[in-house]
Amino acid sequence: MIRQDFSRIDAKRKHADHRKKQFATPQYAALQYDTRLNFYTIPPTADITLEQFEQWAIDRLRVLAELEACSFRNKTPQETAAYMKPLLDKYLPLSGTSSGSSKLQEERMKDHYSHFILRLAFASTEDLRRRFSRVESMLFRLRFMENDIKERQLFVEGLNLEWDIVGKEEKMRWSEELRAAAGGPLVLRNVEDESWFKVDWERVPELVEGRRVFVRGGKAYVPGREQISMVVAEFTKRLDKALEMTSRALPRLDEDDRLTPILAHLSNNFTTPDASYSSSATSLPGADISARNIDNLSSSFPLCMQNLHRSLRRDAHLKHYGRLQYTLFLKGIGLNLEECLVFWRTAFSKITDDTFNKEYRYNVRHAYGDVGGDSNRRGNGYSPFSCQKILTEHPPGPGESHGCPYRHFSIDNLTALLQAVGVKDHEVLRGVKEDKEKMKFHMACNRVFEYAHKQEIKKVKEDGTWGAAELETIVHPNEYFKRSYLLKNLGKKEAASEDEERADVKMED
Ligand code: SF4
Numbered sequence: 001m002i003r004q005d006f007s008r009i010d011a012k013r014k015h016a017d018h019r020k021k022q023f024a025t026p027q028y029a030a031l032q033y034d035t036r037l038n039f040y041t042i043p044p045t046a047d048i049t050l051e052q053f054e055q056w057a058i059d060r061l062r063v064l065a066e067l068e069a070c071s072f073r074n075k076t077p078q079e080t081a082a083y084m085k086p087l088l089d090k091y092l093p094l095s096g097t098s099s100g101s102s103k104l105q106e107e108r109m110k111d112h113y114s115h116f117i118l119r120l121a122f123a124s125t126e127d128l129r130r131r132f133s134r135v136e137s138m139l140f141r142l143r144f145m146e147n148d149i150k151e152r153q154l155f156v157e158g159l160n161l162e163w164d165i166v167g168k169e170e171k172m173r174w175s176e177e178l179r180a181a182a183g184g185p186l187v188l189r190n191v192e193d194e195s196w197f198k199v200d201w202e203r204v205p206e207l208v209e210g211r212r213v214f215v216r217g218g219k220a221y222v223p224g225r226e227q228i229s230m231v232v233a234e235f236t237k238r239l240d241k242a243l244e245m246t247s248r249a250l251p252r253l254d255e256d257d258r259l260t261p262i263l264a265h266l267s268n269n270f271t272t273p274d275a276s277y278s279s280s281a282t283s284l285p286g287a288d289i290s291a292r293n294i295d296n297l298s299s300s301f302p303l304c305m306q307n308l309h310r311s312l313r314r315d316a317h318l319k320h321y322g323r324l325q326y327t328l329f330l331k332g333i334g335l336n337l338e339e340c341l342v343f344w345r346t347a348f349s350k351i352t353d354d355t356f357n358k359e360y361r362y363n364v365r366h367a368y369g370d371v372g373g374d375s376n377r378r379g380n381g382y383s384p385f386s387c388q389k390i391l392t393e394h395p396p397g398p399g400e401s402h403g404c405p406y407r408h409f410s411i412d413n414l415t416a417l418l419q420a421v422g423v424k425d426h427e428v429l430r431g432v433k434e435d436k437e438k439m440k441f442h443m444a445c446n447r448v449f450e451y452a453h454k455q456e457i458k459k460v461k462e463d464g465t466w467g468a469a470e471l472e473t474i475v476h477p478n479e480y481f482k483r484s485y486l487l488k489n490l491g492k493k494e495a496a497s498e499d500e501e502r503a504d505v506k507m508e509d
Helices: 002-023 050-072 077-091 104-121 126-146 149-158 168-173 175-181 205-209 224-255 259-271 291-300 303-315 320-333 337-347 353-359 361-367 387-392 411-420 426-437 441-452 454-462 477-488 490-508
Strands: 196-200 214-216 219-223
Touching: 050 077, 050 104, 050 126, 050 259, 050 441, 077 126, 104 126, 104 224, 104 259, 126 224, 168 175, 175 214, 175 219, 196 224, 205 219, 219 224, 291 303, 291 337, 291 477, 303 320, 303 411, 303 477, 320 337, 320 361, 320 477, 337 353, 337 361, 353 361, 387 441, 411 426, 426 441, 441 454, 441 477, 454 477, 454 490, 477 490
Parallel strands: none
Antiparallel strands: 196 219, 214 219
16 A cells, blocks of 8 residues: 555656656766777767757768678778778768867767667667678778777777787797797798787687687787787677667667657668759759650660660550659659650650540649649659669559569569660679679669779779769669769760860850
8 A cells, every 4th residue: 555655656756857857957978089999889978969860870871881882892992992981081081180180079979979870770670780780890990990000009908808918028939939820931020020919719719720820828829910800800799799789778769759760761771772862963954855855865764764664665654653753753854844744745645635634744743843732842842762762662563664673573574674775794684683682772773884884984983083972872763864874975075065165265266
């Protein structure tokens, strides 16, 4: 009885305390980041805005997705570092302490917070945890490699990894053994120049197994250049453990209706990185984007849109979702509403004007935001679909042509379609098959893009007109078109600008 009374009163108190806590000034503070690298053992505690929460996570996600793409393409560590440099500088810069940058703390804070936000987003399933841990470890390794030696050493010492530094005297005592284990006199000329440390041999089984270390009294003597593998292994081990713990705490987050949708969106994005569409970013000034030119332009369309175009030409019809996916794409490449209506009207050649006006005209106008309300709130209609949307929403049923062929076609049908659009190289087709089996659909699409524009990409890379930012992984059909169009019209653009220059000179004369 007493217990009951007590618990009733306590419940009220709890409620009051909760409200009090909610409106109290948080006892949180920003951390001081002494080193550039971070093992992310301390969770962030300072306040950030919801916008920062989302934007920082999106920026990190971009970096991780590109890193993963590098590994899928079997890039060497050097190629990966060169490819990632401009992307890291843009989305997740992290200057060394010796740089004297005034943004050190800001950059480190973003790095710290974005890691923890993504940890929350990717802790939910085993697959996501595994992928996240893998790419985070890759990122850590990349940064570790480019850290200056002094800073790197300082960081490692601060980790308390229970390594004993081998002193000069001990090095000399075992110099022969150390030299032999480290690869002989040709590889290691001077034992003294190398920094060595001792660990319990069980912690480096692969080094012991490969006879790459000298073992004595249960301790393995590890040369400094093997340090990176050990530090990264430790990073991965701790991260895996932390992700497990985060996954157990996740259900408690369900109650937070501000964060849950953001986190869900982020983890979806990791399946296929999302891209928002911006008409200015995809516009092509001077290009002939008109109804009568769509057949020509279609050679620059990604496979999803080529498939829709081919089905439309074959059947003089497309079902609802196919029309919507294609209309929005055409709008995205810069086809205006009038031209789009002309395009659909002529394409649907087997129906009367009356039927077209009654059944189809409204939907096209609606997609452009010319009519309709609610979902058209912004007044300019729907945005063209990103790969993520096409890959994950509304899979096509029988008789429908929308979706992404890399995902929704059988491998035989996909191969036949690729061959029909000119992709006949066996290596490329084999790569596409592997990508599809691993469910890396947009990687298959990028593979085909690279194959179809091999010469042009080589040229822009060689003459330095396109950098890594222009050649980022494609995650939006409209970006595919824009990039393909620009690459295929490189010469024409130059010729056009030369013409313009000549005209300018004439006028000046
Ligand atoms: Fe289209 Fe994207 Fe699929 Fe490529 S990956 S075919 S652009 S949906």
